Every structure is written in C-alpha cells, then in structure tokens.
Amino acid sequence: MSTAEKSLYISFLEQHPLFEGHEEVVRELLPYVSSRIYEKDAAVLHHGDSATSLLVVLKGWVKLTRQTPDGKETIVGLCAEGDLLGEAALFAHASYPYHAHSLVSDTELLFIPAAVIRQMVAKYGWLSAILMELLHGRNGQAQLKLEQMSTMSAAQRLGCFLLRLCNTQPSGMKCLQIPVEKHIIAAYLGMKPETLSRSQQQLKPLGITTQGHEVVVAHIEKLREYVCSSCSESGSCDTEAAS
Amino acid sequence: MSTAEKSLYISFLEQHPLFEGHEEVVRELLPYVSSRIYEKDAAVLHHGDSATSLLVVLKGWVKLTRQTPDGKETIVGLCAEGDLLGEAALFAHASYPYHAHSLVSDTELLFIPAAVIRQMVAKYGWLSAILMELLHGRNGQAQLKLEQMSTMSAAQRLGCFLLRLCNTQPSGMKCLQIPVEKHIIAAYLGMKPETLSRSQQQLKPLGITTQGHEVVVAHIEKLREYVCSSCSESGSCDTEAAS
Secondary structure: HHHHHHHHHHHHHHHOOOOOOOHHHHHHOOOOOOOOEEEEOOEEOOOOEEEEEEEEEOOOOOOEEOOOOOEEEEEEEEEOOEEEOOHHHHHHOOOOOOOOEEOOOOOOEEEEEHHHHHHHHHHHHHHHHHHHHHHHHHHHHHHHHHHHHHHHHHHHHHHHHHHHHHOOOOOOEEEOOOOOHHHHHHOOOOHHHHHHHHHHHHHHHHOOOEOOEEEEEHHHHHHHHHOOOOOOOOOOOOOOOOO | OHHHHHHHHHHHHHHHOOOOHHHHHHHHHHHEEEEEEEOOOOOEEOOOEOOEEEEEEOOOOOEEEEEEEOOOOEEEEEEEEOOOHHHHHOOOOOOOOOOOEOOOOEEEEEEEEHHHHHHHHHOOHHHHHHHHHHHHHHHHHHHHHHHHHOOHHHHHHHHHHHHHHOOOOOOOOEEOOOOOOOHHHHHOOOOHHHHHHHHHHHHHOOEEEEEEEEEEEEHHHHHHHHHOOOOOOOOHHHOOOOO
C-alpha cells in the first residue's frame, strides 16, 4: 500500500458512517485492509462462498444477484460509493447470500477480513451498536421496497431510487452520474426496460432529464412531493434527513 | 405476575432463540417483563410511536401494517408464537416502523422495556451477536420475499409460507392451525384473495388440504420439492435446517 493510497483509505474510512469519529480504530484496522480494482463485469463474490471479508465500495458500482435452481436471476442490490457488502462476514460460519459483480471499470473495493471485523465488534460496543442499527436500517429498506411494489407506480419507484442517490440534499438541483445499464436498473426496480423508459418520460415534467448516464434532477423538492405521497416512510425517511 | 405465569414466561424465554442456554439472564430480565392479552383486532403498536418495548408473541397472531399518506395499506409482517416485534426498541430515539394488531382473540404478548434490553445488549456481548444475526436473517428474508415476487408463482409463494410454518420438520405430515383471515394471508403474500383460492387448489395434488383454519400438509418433502426449485436459498434455507 503506497502512502497516497494509505491516506486515501484513512480519510475514506474515517468519514464512513461505520467508523466516523473513531480515527484510532481506523488506524488499528488499516494494516489488515486490502483493496482490489475490478474491470467491468468482473466477479467480486460468489453466492455460497464462505464469507471471509466485509467489503466497502470505494469507487464504482457493484450489482448483487441471486439465481434460483431453475435459472431465474434477480438483482437484490446495487451498491455505490460507501455502500457495504458481504455483511455475512460479521457472523461465524456464514456464506455470502449473493453473487457480486462490478458494473463499471475501475470499481475499487476495500476488503476487511471477517476475523478482524468480528474481533473489533467484540472489542468495541459502539461498533456492534452501529452495525446493528445498519442491519436494522437495511431491513427497513427491504421492507419498504416490498411495500413500494404494491403502493407505488413504476415512475414513483424510479423517482425514489433517484432521491436516494441525491442523498440527503433537501432541495435544489442535483446532477447524478449513474453509469449502470438501463436493463439492470429496470430489473433492480422490478420493472421491464420499456417501463423504465416510460417512467423516465413521466418524470420529465418534474424537471428530471436523462442523457446517457447523466440524470439531472432540477428540483429535488418537486420529486420528493411526487414520490413520497405514496410512501409510508414519508416524514421519517433517510432521504429527508437534511431537511 | 402469578407463580404459574412466572414459570410459563421463564420456560418460554429460556427456550427462545434469543436467550437459549442463558437461564441466568432470563431470571435477571423477568422482573421487568410484563404481559398483555388482546382481543381480536386490537391495536398493539402504533406506527411512529416511540419504541419503548421489544415484544415477543407468546400466543396468537399479530399483523404488522403500514399506511401511505395517500391511504394505501400494506401488510409487512405476520407474527406467530415466538416471533419478535418492535426491534426498533433496540435503538435509542427510534420509533415503531409499523402498526401492529392482534388477529385472533387471546393473543398474548410479552413486553421487554427498551431500556432493559438495551442495557443487557451492552452488558452481554453474546446477546448483541445473537440480535445482529437475527436482524441479518430478517433482512435476508425480506430480500427473499422480494425475489420471490418475481421468481415464484403465487402457488409457490403460498407453499413457501406453509413450509415456514412447518418449521424445520424435514419430511412427513404436518397439521397447521392458521386462524388468520384469507384476505390477510393473500395481502401478506402480495396476491388477490381469488389468487390465493386458486393457489390452494393448485397445491391439492401435492397433498395439501385446507379446511377452515386448518391446513394439512401430507408430505412436506413433496411441498419442498415444488417450492424450493424456484428459490435461490434452496439448500441453505432455515426451513431445511433439520434435514
């Protein structure tokens, strides 16, 4: 690990919600952390493999998929910068519950060995509390996605996906880079590619324009109004945290 | 709390996955645990209320629902004996993310005050590990349910619901009591009541007969074969744990 890489990882991890405010722990962790860079469409994790590392996306996008014995594939997650994957590594004898593939070239992931993170969880009560809260939040999001399949239109589901990428910015304009193929976003949102195209058209009057991999959200507050009226999390959603 | 009640709660909690093998902790907890009995359709928790207790179903059935601002209701959970609800109580300043209602009369719930369970989590590392694993498993199930909406037929989804109620019994016959109205099970499984009726018909040739609130599964192994071929958890699912 070069000095430049080292200081990049330190500053990234120190700002990550998992370790925020705990610089000493990041420094304790660092000697065990490794990084890997992937080309587009490279296999990162295999479903069923023993969960040997907890991963953090440093750069790029990762797709999480599962396959049924009769050959159907579903996309269960799209991870971008800062997202965690492989949380199974927190538990003894666990295996990864999905395949993971890089979606863009130069996707960079940090690997934290399972034994190291488990040791730290046992040592630091606050870390176990943060991880529990993170797993609880993850759970809430999966529940919400299930709910949205029945309460929201396709255009609203696309809108919610975009709002999450706007993070907690409460209003104003946001320019998003989403270098993920359309059919993958559609599958992730549980719709056909042609429904995604139609949904993009429906969002245009709200000031949302898509050009290639760039999506401009002209008025976040208008998008929020359109999406959140059909969501039971309205008022307590983490996309609203800054408002 | 009478002596009979006290020994009932002790034996129930000592056998619960949360406290199994930790009798001393159950005895430490007991003075703070209270129980409430509900009539059918009684409100147990309100969405948005401060999460003051962690709840365990001692007897009966509880429905978890959420409502969108524009008035749509979704059923996000059906809890039976032994199931936990209100896990938000594990986290400071959290509120319940759903409404909870009893579905049958004489539904009995145990309430563990939030402050007490949080104190125990901080005190006992193994408890925080078990809770983390439980939240992780909960997460996996929500993901799986999402997946099943696209990979499974309605009859297979109903079959999976029944398999879970058979618990980990790997084969043989099982007689299930499900005193929950049909339209509620249908809504929980993301289908219309008439689709549920059709699905029940489709499961008949596999030896599954429904009469009122009683469902007989004649050959669990046949049902498993029918359901699990379309599930990516096949081979590592907790309904198979005993096989």
